[in-house]
Amino acid sequence: xxxxxxxxxxxxxxxxxxxxxxxxxxxxxxxxxxxxxxxxxxxxxxxxxxxxxxxxxxxxxxxxxxxxxxxxxxxxxxxxxxxxxxxxxxxxxxxxxxxxxxxxxxxxxxxxxxxxxxxxxxxxxxxxxxxxxxxxxxxxxxxxxxxxxxxxxxxxxxxxxxxxxxxxxxxxxxxxxxxxxxxxxxxxxxxxxxxxxxxxxxxxxxxxxxxxxxxxxxxxxxxxxxxxxxxxxxxxxxxxxxxxxxxxxxxxxxxxxxxxxxxxxxxxxxxxxxxxxxxxxxxxxxxxxxxxxxxxxxxxxxxxxxxxxxxxxxxxxxxxxxxx
Ligand code: HEM
Ligand SMILES: Nc1nc2c(c(=O)[nH]1)N[C@H]1C(S)=C(S)[C@@H](COP(=O)(O)O)O[C@H]1N2
Ligand SMILES: [Mo]
Numbered sequence: 141x142x143x144x145x146x147x148x149x150x151x152x153x154x155x156x157x158x159x160x161x162x163x164x165x166x167x168x169x170x171x172x173x174x175x176x177x178x179x180x181x182x183x184x185x186x187x188x189x190x191x192x193x194x195x196x197x198x199x200x201x202x203x204x205x206x207x208x209x210x211x212x213x214x215x216x217x218x219x220x221x222x223x224x225x226x227x228x229x230x231x232x233x234x235x236x237x238x239x240x241x242x243x244x245x246x247x248x249x250x251x252x253x254x255x256x257x258x259x260x261x262x263x264x265x266x267x268x269x270x271x272x273x274x275x276x277x278x279x280x281x282x283x284x285x286x287x288x289x290x291x292x293x294x295x296x297x298x299x300x301x302x303x304x305x306x307x308x309x310x311x312x313x314x315x316x317x318x319x320x321x322x323x324x325x326x327x328x329x330x331x332x333x334x335x336x337x338x339x340x341x342x343x344x345x346x347x348x349x350x351x352x353x354x355x356x357x358x359x360x361x362x363x364x365x366x367x368x369x370x371x372x373x374x375x376x377x378x379x380x381x382x383x384x385x386x387x388x389x390x391x392x393x394x395x396x397x398x399x400x401x402x403x404x405x406x407x408x409x410x411x412x413x414x415x416x417x418x419x420x421x422x423x424x425x426x427x428x429x430x431x432x433x434x435x436x437x438x439x440x441x442x443x444x445x446x447x448x449x450x451x452x453x454x455x456x457x458x459x460x461x462x463x464x
Contacts, residue, residue: 141287142277143196144272147193147270147272149287149291150189150193151267153186154220156178157179157256158256160175160176160179161179161253163175165319168384169459169460170318176320180231181296183299184294184302185295187228187298188291188298197217209269213270215262219255219258220263222255223252226249227256230313231302231316232313233313234311234322235247235249235251236248248386249320250384317382321386322386322387326391327390327391329441329442329443330440330441330443330446330448332389334449335383335385336448342448343447345419345447345452347366347451350365350366354401354402354404354405356415357410358402358406358407358408358411359405360405362401362404366453369452369453372404373395375397375400376392377394377437377456377458378390378391378392378393378458379392379435379456381456382461392440392442394442395435395437396438397432398431398435399434402431413425413426414426414427414434416434418450418455424455424457426460430459433457433458434456435456436454436455436456437453437454437456438452438453
């Protein structure tokens with residue numbers, strides 16, 4: 141394969157990986173599963189291309205030696221290898237949690253995402269500096285088409301071999317959800333992992349002074365005390381919480397269905413979405429049509445919520461990714 145074709149194929153697959161990685165995490169619902177399939181096929185395709193790229197890299201260093209340009213490309217390559225390697229290890233053997241100074245405990249998957257996102261701007265710069273105009277034979281020839289198809293087929297086969305091997309060897313990679321997450325602490329109430337991101341603090345709120353406010357396009361604004369909220373509580377919901385940090389947990393939550401509050405407040409004609417805002421200011425928007433799925437929970441597995449879980453009240457949004 142020509143160096144130009146290999147470089148172009150790597151660049152194309154990396155763009156595909158970035159798009160399918162971000163897309164998969166944003167969609168996060170069963171219907172968006174194909175994005176993760178693309179991500180896996182593309183990842184294994186890249187692993188194949190590495191064999192050819194290796195030769196190109198060695199020849200390039202022999203020719204140019206160490207210059208600021210080659211040092212920069214070396215940095216891009218290291219990040220690329222860490223990104224690809226962490227992805228493949230995550231999907232097979234799993235990776236231990238890592239303690240990062242100032243940032244707390246990171247899962248291997250969070251590391252994968254962070255390194256991959258850091259790679260994106262460097263990759264763009266690297267590609268611009270080393271740009272070789274693709275020739276017709278690289279893009280539109282029969283050979284190019286066959287090679288591209290062959291590459292995707294190889295990526296697909298390697299992915300399937302990986303999943304089958306992981307299952308046969310009982311690697312923990314076989315226990316991933318379609319999002320890549322593994323189960324932790326299901327039905328153990330407050331004991332499941334806590335994820336606070338964007339440095340959102342844990343507040344120790346006193347239920348006595350706490351209020352729940354419902355306002356916006358409603359006939360009656362509500363300001364409810366904790367006691368008044370408890371009086372409305374009648375919902376129990378089993379929900380799967382799937383954090384983009386690579387773990388999921390199933391718990392039974394109880395509290396007030398959001399629709400019960402909306403009915404009390406009497407939502408006006410024309411309202412289309414619902415914003416839930418926490419005491420820290422963290423907020424998420426939902427279409428009003430999905431309000432029926434949402435619960436404001438006061439308990440998890442019958443235990444009152446701990447402060448880390450959002451005591452006295454937290455949103456449970458089954459079917460959405462954890463950051464909702
Ligand atoms: C430089 C770009 C990237 C490369 C080369 C890459 C590569 C990989 C590879 C090889 C895997 C293992 C897939 C498997 O064999 O099952 C993986 C998994 C994963 N990647 Fe990436 N990735 C990239 C960027 C991203 C980004 C930007 C995100 C999210 C924002 C992301 C999210 C994920 C997730 C959630 C998994 C777990 C899926 C699973 O366990 O199968 N990746 N990645
Ligand atoms: N206010 C607030 N809510 C939040 C977060 C946060 O940082 N602040 N993290 C979200 C994320 S990323 C996840 S996965 C879940 C985790 O819930 P848990 O900490 O109860 O497991 O809470 C979500 N809700
Ligand atoms: Mo999360």
